[in-house]
Amino acid sequence: MMNQRTTIPADLALELIKTIRVLALAGKKNFNKYLYESLVYGGWERDKAHLATTASRLMDKIQEDLKDPAYEKTIPHQCKRLISQAIAESLSALGDSCIFFLEHIREIPLLAKSEEAREFVFIIERPLKTFAKETAETNEKRFEDSIQTLSLDEMKEAFDTVRLDGTRKKVYLEKTIHNLYQQVLLATKSNNLSRCKKLLSQYILTYHETETYNKAEVETLLNALDKREEGFRKNIWDSLAIEIYYSVTRGILEGNAKKAIQGIRKYAYIFEGDPDSKFYFEIDGLERKLYKIIQDKDMMKNLRKA
Incomplete structure (x- = not known):
């Protein structure tokens, strides 16, 4: 549960990254179902009228701000804003932004402990693990057919x-x-x-x-x-x-x-x-x-x- 986890383990962040990459291969319908809709229902969508930038620009800004310790405490909020922007932008931007956020969660302990990171993972973890489980079950048959x-x-x-x-x-x-x-x-x-x-x-x-x-x-x-x-x-x-x-x-x-x-x-x-x-x-x-x-x-x- 979100309120029981004090930090996001690096291996969990990596697992979610890999699942998102696999999800991208599974088609638009699955991507919508297991990632986009989860974040929208989780309340991370923003009013498009208030969005005046792009996900790629936000990622560039976060990367730049990470070099300056003065901006350290702003990074979690910026990452949440990034996901919100990506939701409004495109599925491709959303996938890239989620991976970007998770990669930095892996690398930055302070970010991994932030409320934004914990909330983000709480929202996406269950649907992504459901997708991974379903994929594993169907993959055995796919694999068997391919090696035959x-x-x-x-x-x-x-x-x-x-x-x-x-x-x-x-x-x-x-x-x-x-x-x-x-x-x-x-x-x-x-x-x-x-x-x-x-x-x-x-x-x-x-x-x-x-x-x-x-x-x-x-x-x-x-x-x-x-x-x-x-x-x-x-x-x-x-x-x-x-x-x-x-x-x-x-x-x-x-x-x-x-x-x-x-x-x-x-x-x-x-x-x-x-x-x-x-x-x-x-x-x-x-x-x-x-x-x-x-x-x-x-x-x-x-x-x-x-």
């Missing part, structure tokens, strides 16, 4: 891991990973935990399956950062689960079976069958369907050789 038609070569391609063909590619990848990891360390030393979360998530998500991924160092960093900010480790893993799950969802909705399969495998690789992981049961259901079809089509031996 995959040939062995297409399945091999979906199962293909990062291949380092040639010294040049390997050196380039190792250098890229090293540079990103150094950025993580710099963010850690400067105590920029928000940036550290982003970079560390990017590092784990992108390079977890490569030979040069430094698992031991990641664990050391996570343990150290968890002492600085309680819940840091959980927030990282929840964020990763959200990123992967919505990548899978998007792949299914777009009819991109390869993308969905790669996401499922990445999730399995990172979370190693931990049932306490966020979206474990949703991914597990899709994974079971995937391997059943692979077995039914007698592809397993060939995929193991790939």
